[in-house]
Amino acid sequence: MSDRTKKIFFALTIIVPFLLYCFYYYGMMIKNAPYRYSDFQSMSLEYGPVDSLVNKYNSKTGDYQYVDRRDSLVKMHLRLTSDDLLYLHRKAADLGFWDFPTKELADTSKGGKNKSIRYIIEFKYKQKSKRVVFDSEYVGDIRLIDANKTLIKEIKQSLLTAEERLKK
Template identity: 40%
Template sequence: MIKNAPYKFSEFVGVNIKSGSGNHLDKTYSSTKQEYEYINTRDSLIKEKVKLSKDDLLYIHRKAVDLGLWNWPEKMLGDTTGKAPKYFLELDYQRKKKIIEIDAAYNTNPKLKDAAMELIKTVDGVIEDAADKQNK
């Protein structure tokens, strides 16, 4: 099944993730540009260069495959106030890209929301781990 998947790791280019509340993005990361920006606990904008290893990217790709990302809708939004945490995730491949946008107020499909939030947390964790390793 994985060999016939529409998105193959051999064609994986990179990952982009953004998060924040409403339209205000507190955290952004681009693996192709190796740019990581976030607001720390003192409300200061921190900019770092963070490189993900091939193993990191493979882990993200496999997690997306395991959770069934390719079958998810592009938008999973439920917030009408603009105050709920919002996440934007893009996995880029040579011939395709998969983009999802989800907010914490999405409640149409709880299992789908849980899977999406698990993938978001996984990607965030991989980036945080890579940043920690590079800052030692």
């Protein structure tokens, strides 16, 4: 067997089947991905003291209410653009939101008054949805806490940007 024949034989028996399998395997994974942006329906965020979640946003209805610095409740109709929602979807995927536990609550057994801020983040898709309840005083894996805080910060920043666009 010549050197060239060996290379062709190697390519046909090893490399080509491997590439075909990779295309098939990853194609099926992408096709069956549970959280695809093409299936995205809405995103919502609620936060505030544990006993009253006054600050709320729902991308499906566009309802947005929050308590401003003067302790007055501000209600408005605010729509995020599809680019904003795509950015938040990708940010959630980058941070591993789909693998977060559903409840990340602070320990209230110590008897002290809980001054924790509770966040409820929900992404809804056609087939599935993911809802995470996160307390700011949650004690757990630091990477998980940082990922939650980063996602919350990104959502709030997107809302602030959309509010500024609305005022212009």
